[in-house]
Amino acid sequence: MPAVINAEKCDGCGTCVDECPVECITLNEHAKVDADECTECGSCVEVCPNDAITLDD
Numbered sequence: 001m002p003a004v005i006n007a008e009k010c011d012g013c014g015t016c017v018d019e020c021p022v023e024c025i026t027l028n029e030h031a032k033v034d035a036d037e038c039t040e041c042g043s044c045v046e047v048c049p050n051d052a053i054t055l056d057d
Contacts, residue, residue, distance in 0.1 A: 001056045002038030003045065005031045009052035016044035016053060 003025075005016075010030040017025045024037035025044060031053075033044075045053045 002035040002040060003033045003042075003053050004056050005033060006052045006054070009050045011050055011052075013049065015047050015049060019043045019047045 007030045012027060012030055014027050014031075016031050017027050021041060021043060022037055022039055024034040024039075026032050026034070031044075040055055042055055045055060
């Protein structure tokens with residue numbers, strides 16, 4: 001499954017946006033993943049300072 005953002009934990013810092021190799025994360029108030037484009041690489045999960053991103057099975 002693609003990366004999932006927990007909006008309650010996400011502070012909109014943008015770290016995940018900069019890290020995503022396929023540029024499937026956009027940022028408004030919180031990050032949002034385009035599930036159709038996400039390759040499930042986990043790069044965003046590793047860099048999120050708030051542990052707001054997971055790769056759900």
